[in-house]
Amino acid sequence: MARYPCPICGDLVNEELMYLHFERERWLVRRILEKHPEWVESDGACPKCIEAFRTMDSEGKHEE
Numbered sequence: 893m894a895r896y897p898c899p900i901c902g903d904l905v906n907e908e909l910m911y912l913h914f915e916r917e918r919w920l921v922r923r924i925l926e927k928h929p930e931w932v933e934s935d936g937a938c939p940k941c942i943e944a945f946r947t948m949d950s951e952g953k954h955e956e
């Protein structure tokens with residue numbers, strides 16, 4: 893199986909894991925773009941980064 897470096901953290905991850913969540917989680921794509929404007933969805937991201945962005949709002953900055 894092909895492995896690619898995650899464009900966000902640089903970890904090598906399996907190709908099919910890179911894109912696992914994006915089709916159902918457009919809000920997550922937008923959130924990643926807020927922090928990484930140069931990132932594009934087709935670059936993918938590893939499960940660790942996806943999880944970090946998914947949980948960000950529950951313990952991160954306050955939105956008013």
Ligand SMILES: [Zn+2]
Binds near residue numbers: 898
């Ligand atoms: Zn990553």
